[in-house]
Amino acid sequence: MNYLQQRRNALGQTLKSRDLDGFLVTAAVNVTYLTGFTGDSSYYAVLPKNTLLVSDTRFEEQVREECPDQDAVIRGHNKTTLEAAAEALNKSGAKAVGVEGSRITLGELEALRQLAPKITFVSVDGAIEAQRAVKDPGEVEKIRDAVKVAERGFKMFLATVREADTEKDMVDALEGYVRRAGAKCTAFPPIIAVGERGALPHATPTNKPLGDGAKLLVDFGADLVGYKSDITRTLRSPFGTSPSRRNKLERIGYDFEKLYAVVLAAQNAALAAIRPGVKAKDVDAAARKVFANARFDKYPDLKLADHFTHGLGHGIGLEIHEAPKIRANSEDVLESGMVVTIEPGIYIPGWGGIRIEDDVLITHDGCKLLTTLSREPATLAAG
């Protein structure tokens, strides 16, 4: 039995347990997950006796290529995809049909209720997303490929970056290299932050040049028509280290090597805590404990725990953020086959930030890094 069939069977179990005899999947990413179709603007309908992909003429050929065994309705120009889907639901005799509560808009649901007044629509939230949290081997391979391509693009970037390049130049260059390495595009707009700008976890690129700082934070990933990767490296930079360029905290001794070592120790503590059955929040706590225990003779007031201002990680797959959540308020429990980021970071205003982010497969007895880039502190060898 193939993976698509397994996914549909699992969804079928959800419907049965909720007394539903139909389901209308409207989120493109979930349509892809259940059918293999990689286009958009199309719906997947589970009906009492069969299933249907509802699409339009733009995607006719693609549907045939990607889903040869799937019944499909290619709507004409005289109706919307929602109207075509409602027609199919009406014909099918379905009485209680699930919809994706966190995806469908209020307007779409109101239109459906008018188009199919005899059907009861029921909000089913996160059912497909919960299935997607545990990857099958084919998905793991696709994520591994997305990691490889991102890493190859990052190496091209490192080999070509120049002191005069601005954050914006570097974002554009990395985009080009990740594509050149084989990606459709980056998985999200890369975050590239020079010097103290690394203190903003979601920095948007400015005209600050690489040469204006003593460290560089790069958060990036690849999208390989579907599966995504998500990696962060923070590098010492040979620039911006002259006494006149060092910021105040660097001058009083906030030291890249010492702080990097703590972030890496936090990541290692998290990796050591990962195994099936463990609560996601306990993995987050394992990293947080390392920051809480870190002490520095030179700057005794620095409490690193206060500077790790986001969750430890998240699932990746067809989306760049998906289940499970690895953070203090998460109720998720880790399972073998999940693929998550582990990304501890510290952000010190006026000094900068360090984040180390890797992609991790949870295995039957622990975890395995999918990322292969070194996690040791490294110096940018910029030309």
Add this chain to the structure above:
Amino acid sequence: MNYLQQRRNALGQTLKSRDLDGFLVTAAVNVTYLTGFTGDSSYYAVLPKNTLLVSDTRFEEQVREECPDQDAVIRGHNKTTLEAAAEALNKSGAKAVGVEGSRITLGELEALRQLAPKITFVSVDGAIEAQRAVKDPGEVEKIRDAVKVAERGFKMFLATVREADTEKDMVDALEGYVRRAGAKCTAFPPIIAVGERGALPHATPTNKPLGDGAKLLVDFGADLVGYKSDITRTLRSPFGTSPSRRNKLERIGYDFEKLYAVVLAAQNAALAAIRPGVKAKDVDAAARKVFANARFDKYPDLKLADHFTHGLGHGIGLEIHEAPKIRANSEDVLESGMVVTIEPGIYIPGWGGIRIEDDVLITHDGCKLLTTLSREPATLAAG
């Protein structure tokens, strides 16, 4: 009075006319339109006595910079943005609050109803989108800038493209050049189609090289942190014209020049029909009439009207597709200040396609092209 204030006053009129004393704007693009804030994940609340931007710590600095006069709530990590917004709504005493029906998800609305059980939430559909259809002068200038940058990037692309470049190579190169010309990124993934692949209006890039066809269709635009442009040019290519490479329809005389002339005539007919007060569908019809009347001695069976398989155009602005719709089933009426694409095209399977798309400002007595690239048939001068 500044533009933001005008936009908010217009929204205030909508609320008054619907007996609402509040509005929660959740779509990022509409938050940007009403506040000038260009980040995401933030909401804008119109309350009985004031307005609030609800955001989180990631955007604290950006909110201060971009919206210095706007009251803002920066939520803590212990709640979601929706929870913080609901809290503000509860405190404000609002009784009937509008939400964006075509934007808010069913799940978000259900959560709001639980968090603010005394408030009646009312679906208001397309109100802000209708305002956005008519641009103020500042917006027109931003779209004009997005056109300029896209055109500059396209010229760089034309100056550097090579016979061996694949559609994928060309998409990646154009992305880089549009950024190099000053854009944050392209306005949408560019469509670049070689030879007969131009027959697919939404072709995704393949490994087909430029040298494999006698024409090249390029549909692209620029995103300048907000406002967008959308342009298509179809060029003769010096490659793929040898007898062995010509496709069957090219061999029997389907001639690029003659067909291009009809598409250009259709576009000119549409441009001549545009003025305030005209129905959008009549402009679509003006273009369609040119196709219906086109006759060719050599291939009398070719009915071009059957090969123009999409609407004539759409509004552009903060989104790449927005109001008004210019198509046969549109109820929209043109107004001065609207900015729209006019993009007639023909798609002949096995032969290819021709589309000419320009960005057009509707003026008090007609229209003005924002695009400055020549619309005359041109040959790619590839190195």
